[in-house]
Amino acid sequence: MSFRKRNIGLSAGFDRNGAVNPSAQPQQAPATPESTPGVRPSPDDGRPTTSTGTPSLDNLLAGHGGLPIGKILLVEENGTTDFAGALLRYYAAEGVVQDQKIHVVGMPEQWGRSLPGLIGPADAVDEKQDKRKGDRMKIAWRYERLGEFGAGIAGSRASVPSGDQSQSATDASVDKRPAFCHAFDLTKRLTHPSITNLNYIPLAPSNEPLLVTIQKRLQAAIASSPPNTVHRIVIPSLLNPTIYPPETSQPDHLLPFLHSLRALMSAPGARITAMITLPLSLFPRSTGLVRWMEILSDGVIELCPFPHSSDALATSGAATSHEEPPQGMLKVHRLPVLHERGGGSDQNIGLDWAFTLSRKRFEIKPFSLPPDEGDKEGQEAAVTGGMPKKADLEF
Amino acid sequence: MPSQPPLPPLLTPYASSLPPSSLTVLSSVLGATGNWLVLRFLYAALTTSSVSDAALGLSETSHGKKRKVVLVSFLRGWDFWRTEAKRLGLDLARLTDKQEFAFVDGLSELFSAPSTASTQAPIHQSSLRGAVPPRTVLPLRSQPGPVPARGPQPAPRPVAAAPNPPASKEIGPVKRLRLSGNGPAALDALEKDIAAVINGVRTPTPGDGQEDPEVLLVLDQPDLLLAATGPSKGIGATEMGDWVMGLQQYAHATVLTVSADSPLIHNASTFAHQPSTPLETEHAAFAIGTAHRAHMVMQLRNLETGAARDVSGVLRVSKGGAWGQNDSTEGDSHWEEKEVLYFVQRDGGVSVFGRGE
Numbered sequence: 003m004s005f006r007k008r009n010i011g012l013s014a015g016f017d018r019n020g021a022v023n024p025s026a027q028p029q030q031a032p033a034t035p036e037s038t039p040g041v042r043p044s045p046d047d048g049r050p051t052t053s054t055g056t057p058s059l060d061n062l063l064a065g066h067g068g069l070p071i072g073k074i075l076l077v078e079e080n081g082t083t084d085f086a087g088a089l090l091r092y093y094a095a096e097g098v099v100q101d102q103k104i105h106v107v108g109m110p111e112q113w114g115r116s117l118p119g120l121i122g123p124a125d126a127v128d129e130k131q132d133k134r135k136g137d138r139m140k141i142a143w144r145y146e147r148l149g150e151f152g153a154g155i156a157g158s159r160a161s162v163p164s165g166d167q168s169q170s171a172t173d174a175s176v177d178k179r180p181a182f183c184h185a186f187d188l189t190k191r192l193t194h195p196s197i198t199n200l201n202y203i204p205l206a207p208s209n210e211p212l213l214v215t216i217q218k219r220l221q222a223a224i225a226s227s228p229p230n231t232v233h234r235i236v237i238p239s240l241l242n243p244t245i246y247p248p249e250t251s252q253p254d255h256l257l258p259f260l261h262s263l264r265a266l267m268s269a270p271g272a273r274i275t276a277m278i279t280l281p282l283s284l285f286p287r288s289t290g291l292v293r294w295m296e297i298l299s300d301g302v303i304e305l306c307p308f309p310h311s312s313d314a315l316a317t318s319g320a321a322t323s324h325e326e327p328p329q330g331m332l333k334v335h336r337l338p339v340l341h342e343r344g345g346g347s348d349q350n351i352g353l354d355w356a357f358t359l360s361r362k363r364f365e366i367k368p369f370s371l372p373p374d375e376g377d378k379e380g381q382e383a384a385v386t387g388g389m390p391k392k393a394d395l396e397f
Numbered sequence: 398m399p400s401q402p403p404l405p406p407l408l409t410p411y412a413s414s415l416p417p418s419s420l421t422v423l424s425s426v427l428g429a430t431g432n433w434l435v436l437r438f439l440y441a442a443l444t445t446s447s448v449s450d451a452a453l454g455l456s457e458t459s460h461g462k463k464r465k466v467v468l469v470s471f472l473r474g475w476d477f478w479r480t481e482a483k484r485l486g487l488d489l490a491r492l493t494d495k496q497e498f499a500f501v502d503g504l505s506e507l508f509s510a511p512s513t514a515s516t517q518a519p520i521h522q523s524s525l526r527g528a529v530p531p532r533t534v535l536p537l538r539s540q541p542g543p544v545p546a547r548g549p550q551p552a553p554r555p556v557a558a559a560p561n562p563p564a565s566k567e568i569g570p571v572k573r574l575r576l577s578g579n580g581p582a583a584l585d586a587l588e589k590d591i592a593a594v595i596n597g598v599r600t601p602t603p604g605d606g607q608e609d610p611e612v613l614l615v616l617d618q619p620d621l622l623l624a625a626t627g628p629s630k631g632i633g634a635t636e637m638g639d640w641v642m643g644l645q646q647y648a649h650a651t652v653l654t655v656s657a658d659s660p661l662i663h664n665a666s667t668f669a670h671q672p673s674t675p676l677e678t679e680h681a682a683f684a685i686g687t688a689h690r691a692h693m694v695m696q697l698r699n700l701e702t703g704a705a706r707d708v709s710g711v712l713r714v715s716k717g718g719a720w721g722q723n724d725s726t727e728g729d730s731h732w733e734e735k736e737v738l739y740f741v742q743r744d745g746g747v748s749v750f751g752r753g754e
Contacts, residue, residue: 252629253624253627254629261508265508268477287660288659289660290661290676291676293427293661297656298472302427335427336428342477344431344747345741
């Protein structure tokens with residue numbers, strides 16, 4: 003099983019096609035995962051995955067521990083906030099750190115200069131906060147490096163009310179191997195030798211339709227890079243009218259573009275992931291166009307930030323006082339691979355998710371409403387006058 | 398899970414015998430995709446003729462006709478179908494070699510800019526010569542299976558751009574569609590390409606003494622064509638309906654998958670709160686129109702009560718608008734309308750069960 007999967011990643015080199023006979027490929031296969039940092043086989047089915055730069059988002063993606071190569075993740079956001087942009091920056095920064103090739107569509111170079119600064123491997127950062135972790139008996143250490151696969155975030159749901167911080171803990175026993183996911187600081191700026199390597203694709207008017215131009219430039223950039231390069235395509239705020247001209251939101255412009263993007267990513271030998279964000283306030287989910295964009299994407303998540311007026315709710319939404327209050331809800335509409343196969347069977351499905359963006363991390367965790375602390379009268383009434391009012395009941 | 402048969406018993410009557418010249422519509426929504434069901438149709442059609450899959454609880458070998466399948470997929474590539482079919486024990490690459498299965502790729506180059514290569518050529522060899530880079534055939538080649546014709550293969554591969562590749566029969570069926578031009582003419586070109594593949598599969602191979610095999614045509618999400626072109630390019634629901642009907646003529650039976658998400662169907666209604674876009678009206682017209690022409694409609698949708706860990710979704714089988722039109726009652730009589738739940742396991746196995754079971 004895993005043989006076949008790795009084989010796909012290996013067949014990246016077009017030039018090898020002529021020379022390699024089929025029996026030689028499996029022998030080389032085990033060498034590949036080590037040679038490309040930032041790519042590891044999925045614990046679920048062995049397909050290569052890469053990190054989104056956000057550990058808790060990686061863990062949400064249907065047990066693969068990352069975004070599988072060749073998949074498109076669409077992040078939709080309601081309102082005027084830019085939480086999705088933060089996710090996108092983490093995603094791009096992670097790619098820079100892993101020496102992957104980043105293609106940024108429609109953003110000036112300023113965007114790339116404002117990527118969040120590197121703190122270190124995500125595991126190590128978690129380890130500091132996670133003092134209780136060492137007390138526990140270690141079971142199945144070989145699975146532990148795979149993030150929360152198995153236990154899942156759902157598994158730790160019970161521990162949320164008790165204030166256990168082991169939420170997104172991954173073990174630091176990975177020192178020997180290169181880190182899969184890193185932690186970043188939004189207030190700092192990323193300085194990394196390969197940050198100049200970003201490929202900006204501006205939205206310059208030409209005599210062709212704009213999206214066709216973008217698609218061609220993406221294709222050319224990917225074709226001209228050496229084989230085995232891992233690419234990340236970053237498309238911030240697609241269709242946003244301040245960036246994109248109005249005709250791009252016509253279905254006959256947009257959907258062929260997304261379809262071609264899908265084709266590009268599914269080409270044999272290509273190692274590409276993409277993350278797209280979409281402002282939902284302008285393009286609501288109830289329209290057919292957005293639904294088609296979702297059908298053409300592999301994963302769809304929706305961010306619903308809490309409005310400011312409900313700060314009170316948000317504060318009390320934290321189960322304990324020393325936990326960050328959630329800043330919004332996160333809805334999972336579709337997960338890569340899982341839903342392509344037919345859906346179901348993921349243990350994270352059906353939970354309500356909340357997200358918290360702090361300086362150092364974007365964290366997704368199960369959302370649960372705490373007992374209503376404000377409702378004093380109701381509680382007292384229930385305690386004192388709950389039972390004796392028998393007269394009221396006999397009517 | 399070994400206890401799970403590849404084709405759940407509850408589905409067998411629906412998937413295994415499709416009446417001649419019938420259309421079956423599978424509708425899916427975002428969270429409940431129909432690929433697993435398409436694979437079950439492939440399985441039901443192909444296992445009767447493949448020898449390696451023994452021990453099946455299928456009773457449909459009664460008519461010993463050979464069945465062949467042509468799969469046209471607009472949203473997913475060959476890799477996806479090959480790996481997923483392998484989980485069911487179907488080796489699509491080998492079946493392609495045996496000319497029992499053909500894949501038509503509507504993903505890779507559908508909207509790519511026209512190049513010098515001719516994609517209209519109806520013969521596989523010539524399309525391979527011009528348009529298809531060597532990587533096209535790589536998925537086929539990397540099969541470690543004991544394919545008999547493995548010997549002469551390395552010869553055509555380095556010279557794939559040479560004018561005269563040997564007529565190796567196993568290179569043929571990965572055909573790539575490309576949409577060019579506007580309006581019905583573009584659709585006609587696609588139809589011609591698909592028809593050529595169907596005819597190529599139907600042509601009896603010299604070795605086996607089968608006569609006139611039944612070809613099942615599976616169209617995976619052709620509604621993409623409609624959504625991505627739209628009336629401004631001269632392709633509307635009517636043209637798409639005609640196109641599907643034209644394709645049906647070439648095949649014994651046709652299975653078509655279509656998206657039926659609420660925004661795509663209900664926004665077109667006059668009771669909707671917002672004005673509908675052409676995309677929505679045309680899509681609704683196409684989906685509803687095909688359902689009316691269908692012999693059977695299988696709808697997949699999410700569980701109304703929210704997500705569950707042991708249920709992936711709901712499958713409703715109902716009679717389509719064309720049910721009972723052809724008089725062959727034997728095909729129609731042994732299934733009934735039904736609503737069941739299904740669950741797709743991590744290993745790809747599917748269990749289908751009634752509510753409360």
